[in-house]
Amino acid sequence: MNEALRPETPLEANLRVLTDEVGGRVPGTPEFDKARRWAIRAFREAGADSITTEDFTVPQSWTEGNTDVEVVAPARFRVRAQAVAWAPPLVPTRARVVDIGIGSASEIAKAGDFSGAILLLHSDVLKSWEDLFNEYFRAPPILDFAVKGRALAVAFTSTREHDLLYRHINSITGRIDVIPQVLLAREDSLRIQRMIEHGDDVRMSLSIPNKIGPAIASQNIIAELRGSERRDEVVILGAHLDSWNLGTGALDNGCNAALMIDALRAIRAAGGRPKRTLRFILFSGEEEGLFGSLAYVRAHRKELDNIVAELVLDAGDGAITGVSTQGRKDVESALRPLLQPFARWKATGITNDAELGTDNFDFMLEGVPTLLPNQEPANYLANYHASSDTFDKVDVKQLKINEAIVAGLALELANAPQRIGVRYTRSEIETTFPDTHLDDQMKGFRLWGAWVNGTRGRKP
Numbered sequence: 156m157n158e159a160l161r162p163e164t165p166l167e168a169n170l171r172v173l174t175d176e177v178g179g180r181v182p183g184t185p186e187f188d189k190a191r192r193w194a195i196r197a198f199r200e201a202g203a204d205s206i207t208t209e210d211f212t213v214p215q216s217w218t219e220g221n222t223d224v225e226v227v228a229p230a231r232f233r234v235r236a237q238a239v240a241w242a243p244p245l246v247p248t249r250a251r252v253v254d255i256g257i258g259s260a261s262e263i264a265k266a267g268d269f270s271g272a273i274l275l276l277h278s279d280v281l282k283s284w285e286d287l288f289n290e291y292f293r294a295p296p297i298l299d300f301a302v303k304g305r306a307l308a309v310a311f312t313s314t315r316e317h318d319l320l321y322r323h324i325n326s327i328t329g330r331i332d333v334i335p336q337v338l339l340a341r342e343d344s345l346r347i348q349r350m351i352e353h354g355d356d357v358r359m360s361l362s363i364p365n366k367i368g369p370a371i372a373s374q375n376i377i378a379e380l381r382g383s384e385r386r387d388e389v390v391i392l393g394a395h396l397d398s399w400n401l402g403t404g405a406l407d408n409g410c411n412a413a414l415m416i417d418a419l420r421a422i423r424a425a426g427g428r429p430k431r432t433l434r435f436i437l438f439s440g441e442e443e444g445l446f447g448s449l450a451y452v453r454a455h456r457k458e459l460d461n462i463v464a465e466l467v468l469d470a471g472d473g474a475i476t477g478v479s480t481q482g483r484k485d486v487e488s489a490l491r492p493l494l495q496p497f498a499r500w501k502a503t504g505i506t507n508d509a510e511l512g513t514d515n516f517d518f519m520l521e522g523v524p525t526l527l528p529n530q531e532p533a534n535y536l537a538n539y540h541a542s543s544d545t546f547d548k549v550d551v552k553q554l555k556i557n558e559a560i561v562a563g564l565a566l567e568l569a570n571a572p573q574r575i576g577v578r579y580t581r582s583e584i585e586t587t588f589p590d591t592h593l594d595d596q597m598k599g600f601r602l603w604g605a606w607v608n609g610t611r612g613r614k615p
């Protein structure tokens with residue numbers, strides 16, 4: 156797919172407009188509307204056969220107000236802080252701060268009575284994907300514990316140094332979270348932790364005027380290159396277009412939204428048609444709880460037997476090293492030869508792990524084979540959801556190589572004589588859980604009930 160690698164492709168200019176001129180794009184905001192128009196225009200210029208938008212509902216809207224955090228005793232200083240996304244508001248209140256370490260069972264047991272207090276959580280500096288997953292999984296039980304003990308609010312410590320803040324979410328169930336929460340700049344939090352450790356009775360004033368509103372509509376944007384032979388069989392390429400808005404959503408996930416559009420252009424420009432249809436979907440509502448992809452599988456359930464595979468990008472621009480089958484070991488042997496064209500970029504590795512966290516999740520729960528490229532972390536984690544996630548962080552040269560791989564693999568999937576795997580039944584999906592621990596991940600994210608009661612995933 157040399158067309159992706161040419162120096163003068165529109166990829167970089169498109170991404171610059173999305174990040175610098177549109178900026179952070181939360182569903183329901185004017186910025187998201189601008190991003191939607193950007194996507195439609197770019198898909199049209201790329202040469203899509205069709206472009207449609209599909210509405211869905213995000214069950215609530217949430218906006219941060221003027222979050223204000225200050226230590227008022229024994230010293231007085233302002234704390235750099237950000238409201239945790241999807242957490243409820245708090246009227247201005249003063250309270251004592253109780254340090255509960257990382258919130259382990261023994262630390263919780265030692266905490267004593269903390270009703271009316273602000274619980275302060277420690278964190279490690281984010282270095283690996285594992286750290287990030289741990290950060291997400293640690294939060295829900297701590298929040299439950301905080302509610303049970305009638306804490307006023309929970310204050311998390313930023314996992315990034317040098318005052319860097321990020322927009323974090325601890326609930327992806329679509330409901331507003333159970334207790335007010337703030338994220339404190341690491342340096343301020345460490346200062347508070349040291350004061351408490353030395354016996355100070357630290358008091359903090361907290362104002363978190365988040366605005367919570369009714370459901371809002373958002374849209375997935377869908378573009379197609381129609382297949383020449385098996386038009387009804389579809390390879391989906393997906394990336395979410397929405398982002399948080401402290402930064403401008405460059406690594407997460409603007410670079411990959413722009414990549415998908417340019418992949419369509421590159422395939423079209425290379426000439427010829429894929430045998431099966433290629434459907435490019437820019438999802439919305441991903442950051443709030445995978446709402447766009449969930450809505451898509453619900454609206455298109457009748458067609459899911461015809462989805463050959465869904466290929467999703469949502470991990471920045473680090474070099475692609477291969478593909479994760481998301482637990483589908485059965486597709487491995489058919490996939491291996493399709494990756495061989497990318498040996499020159501060392502992108503032929505296959506892993507069978509599965510992660511709950513992006514727009515392949517509900518497709519996976521419907522039994523559709525989903526593929527996530529494995530990528531070098533590069534600078535993704537350092538800037539994850541942070542004010543520093545901006546255009547200047549993107550390595551456009553590497554992004555073009557990733558595009559060449561993704562566009563090439565999509566064509567391989569679309570042109571292969573046989574599909575790489577069938578749609579799994581519900582019981583077949585469950586056979587992947589012991590190895591992938593997707594069940595544990597769902598439990599950690601409070602989504603297991605939705606699988607068990609059938610509101611999410613394939614029906615028996």
Ligand SMILES: [Zn+2]
Binds near residue numbers: 408
């Ligand atoms: Zn993302």
